[in-house]
Amino acid sequence: EPSTQSLPPREFTSPPAEHALRGDLVCELDDVAPRPRHPDAFRPWTHEPYCIHPVEKTLLGFCTFTNADFMGGRGLSLVTLPDLAQAIMERTTMAISSSPRPAIKAGETIFLDYPALLISRDSVEVFEPEERIRMNWMALLQLPDAGRGEVRDMASDGKYKDELDNLVAMNSLGVQYAGFRQYGTFPEAAKMNHDCIPNTYYRFNDTTLAVEVFAIRDVKPGEELTYSYVDGLQEIPYKDRHRLLGSQFHFECNCSICGDTASRRESNRRRDNIKNAKAALNEVSDDAAQVVALCKKLLRLYGEEGMILPRPLTAEIAAYAANQMGDAKEALRYAKIARDYWSIIAGPHSSEVTRLEELIRAPKDHGSYKPKAGEAAEESMGAGGGSGQEMMEDEDEEAVLDAVRAAMLKAKKVAKESGVGEKEQEKLVEQAVQAALKRAMSKDEL
Ligand SMILES: C[S@@+](CC[C@H](N)C(=O)[O-])C[C@H]1O[C@@H](n2cnc3c(N)ncnc32)[C@H](O)[C@@H]1O
Incomplete structure (x- = not known):
């Protein structure tokens, strides 16, 4: 018996006779399983799986499985064994984006993306505009259809005369390659909107060329993923952000702290305090x-x-x-x-x-630690006493003096570092010396 555990609650059925008999099958719309009324009816599939099993019910069956939401609605259909389909789907649940994306924990990688274009920022300073623009267009046009298409689909409004300049400015992430700053045009990352309080950040791996987009706080299921198009927006109030984003990216930000006047005012107040x-x-x-x-x-x-x-x-x-x-x-x-x-x-x-x-x-x-004034004396007592005790073992008078001297030196150093006044320092050293002496003497008496 094939395992039916992972199958949706429906029995293996024989294919309709006319399908089995048709030699040169022409697919008609009727052959497409309708989307069920309840979206979870066949979860993780969006359509009722259509299964056939060759010859006998006892043999393994194959099914057509579809998830139309895969990769943000691009969809994925599998024709395979039910168990295999289930396993494939479990591994790729992250890619199903239109059913609410699962919650993401802070620090979790959300996706990796690879650049379609990597353009040196220095080229702006080094070349005449015509030369530079020509190079950029060549870089784009030499890409294969798929990559070129993804880039050409990106937004390209902006302040520059050249459309590609606008596209690169609008859609690129600033990355460094061997210390050189680059505009990296990453097709997946370019789908993300800006937020002045974003929930993701990214790091670039200059060995693999992958940009890793990760959550900087917990993200709720279905919550939009955003990053900040501009670094260092921390203290900038609404008016200046508005001007900056408008001149650089040509859009009016509608994020949580820009969207309405009350939010802008609240955020401005907090930023002022910051x-x-x-x-x-x-x-x-x-x-x-x-x-x-x-x-x-x-x-x-x-x-x-x-x-x-x-x-x-x-x-x-x-x-x-x-x-x-x-x-x-x-x-x-x-x-x-x-x-x-x-x-x-x-x-x-x-x-x-x-x-x-x-x-x-x-x-x-740790190097940063400086004991409190009171503890300085205690510490030096400990140190003085400790070394004094060792010295006392051979009942040598010189050793008592050495111990006290060591305690004094340590106490001086600690008292000085504690930052208290000179008088206070002297007092601390005196205390430490007395303590070390007393300890050494009592040991001696024993
Ligand atoms: C890199 S694209 C982002 C993806 C874009 N929304 C899309 O659907 O392809 C940048 C464009 O998205 C829009 N956008 C991004 N962040 C925005 C925001 N915070 N407020 C309003 N529009 C934003 C602007 O139209 C901008 O030109």
Whole structure:
């Protein structure tokens, strides 16, 4: 018996006699299975599968399976064994885009795309316009029909005289090849609209030439995928964004923070606060406590505005500043936030993640750590006592002095780095020396 488990709830049926008998079958519209009234009736297929089994019911049957939504409505039909069709479809559920796309987790790759055109940005400066435009057109016309067709289907309105210049400006991603900036025209990515608060970002692999579009936050099923056509729109208020997108791309942005006046106003207010907090952060770079407070505020504002990209660096700065204040717990908390966002944006194996992991593993051993004033004394006591104890083992008076001297030197260094005043430093060193001496002496008495 063929496995019917993966089949839609319908029994294998013999083909209608007239089909089986027709030699030179001419397909008529009647042969097309109608789309069922309920869209999920034959899920994942959009049409009732049409199955035949040769000769006997006991033999494996073949069916025609169709998913008309595959690849954004291009459709896919399979004529194959039911189990195989099911397996193929399970693997490619991501490509069915008109049935609600499944939810995507932050950091997840959504698709890979390869460029149809890769045009050096330097060509604009190096060549006369006519020469450059001629080269670009040749690049396009020498593509095979399929690639050329995909490029020619792209939007090409804009401010330039040459249609292809407009097309490239409108549809390209900025990528770098061996350090040289390029306009990369990627047919799939070019289908994505702009959003001033996008839900995806991309990275370019200059070995494979693939651009990887990935989610920077969780994306709900069916939610539109967007990226920002312009980098660094972070603090820019509506009016300036409107002017920029209008002059560069010739469209009026209707994204969530541009669409209506109330949203524009709300977003402008938040962006104003972000701008001010960033300016204040530049002013207070020597004051670790202020740095932490401002980063905390910025992270809150980025959260309210739904901005993801600036978060990891802000959290990372907060982590170092907290550690500098001797607050290893807070440093750890921010370091984890920074690590998690870097993992989404730069990738889980990026140098950014490795850098943060170092701090997370042992905040107090990290170069940024400076113990608090009180802890400075304690630490030096520990160090002095420890080395003193070792020395006491051979009951050598010189060793007691060495231990105390070592404790004093360590305490001086720690007190100086803690940033407290000179008087306070002296007091700390004195305390540490006394503690080390006491420890060494008590050991001696034993
Ligand atoms: C690269 S194409 C994006 C795909 C395009 N929507 C399509 O259907 O082929 C750029 C064009 O999409 C439209 N567009 C993209 N983002 C938009 C936005 N945020 N608001 C309004 N129109 C937008 C503009 O017409 C722009 O010229």
